[in-house]
Amino acid sequence: MESELTREIIALNQVDRRIVRGKLRLRELTSAVAAQERAVEEARSKSREAEIAIKDQVMAADRLNMEIRVAEAEVGDQERKLKTIKNQREFRIVTDRIRDLKIQVDENESQVLGGMEELDRLRERMTECRDRIGEEELKLTSVKQAAQEEIAKIKARHVELLAERKKAVERVEGLDPTAYQAYDLALKRTKGDPLAEMSADGICQACFRRLNSNVVNIVLIGKDIKNCRCQGCGRILYAGNAEKNGEVEST
Numbered sequence: 001m002e003s004e005l006t007r008e009i010i011a012l013n014q015v016d017r018r019i020v021r022g023k024l025r026l027r028e029l030t031s032a033v034a035a036q037e038r039a040v041e042e043a044r045s046k047s048r049e050a051e052i053a054i055k056d057q058v059m060a061a062d063r064l065n066m067e068i069r070v071a072e073a074e075v076g077d078q079e080r081k082l083k084t085i086k087n088q089r090e091f092r093i094v095t096d097r098i099r100d101l102k103i104q105v106d107e108n109e110s111q112v113l114g115g116m117e118e119l120d121r122l123r124e125r126m127t128e129c130r131d132r133i134g135e136e137e138l139k140l141t142s143v144k145q146a147a148q149e150e151i152a153k154i155k156a157r158h159v160e161l162l163a164e165r166k167k168a169v170e171r172v173e174g175l176d177p178t179a180y181q182a183y184d185l186a187l188k189r190t191k192g193d194p195l196a197e198m199s200a201d202g203i204c205q206a207c208f209r210r211l212n213s214n215v216v217n218i219v220l221i222g223k224d225i226k227n228c229r230c231q232g233c234g235r236i237l238y239a240g241n242a243e244k245n246g247e248v249e250s251t
């Protein structure tokens, strides 16, 4: 039932589908590399965060240690002063001051200890972050390498496909010069999916519009391609039995 022209149009479409698949794969590969680059960047920024947290922690500890030294020095001064005091009221003021300073020193010392624990935790985290950077960078190298190899193959294949396409177009145009124009128009209007199967009961399998008997007849004959258009979606229709000729898969 199906015409030679229909067969050639389907063959052309198969080449176009391979070209589209190649382009999609190129996009996938490019975004896989970009995603891995982001993973490396993220690991680096987490490591930088850990570094900053460590610096802050060290500075806080230095500040506390300084306060402890100042307070301890004052305790020494106050204790010396205590020995010279005769007045009960003054004695009370100085001993209270010494007591407060010692409390302050104790508090600061326990804060320093807590800070050291936190610092250990942060340093551990930093080591993890640095290991993570190494892992992600290694992964990036292999993702990039695999992508480059596949991209080279796809590009070489693309050149072959363009040559195949040229021949397929020539065969279609050799049978009917207007058929390729109709195909190309449908290709552009459908953004790369120009053909649709028509079922035995006359329904477009892309948009499920029921076609009128006039179109059904033209499609069944398969010679007047420019009039094989589905009025619903604008695709060029071919009779369902044309499918046996090739693996026309729907996307």
Ligand SMILES: [Zn+2]
Pocket (backbone or CB within 6 Å): 196, 204, 205, 206, 207, 208, 209, 230, 231, 232, 233, 234, 235
């Ligand atoms: Zn349709």
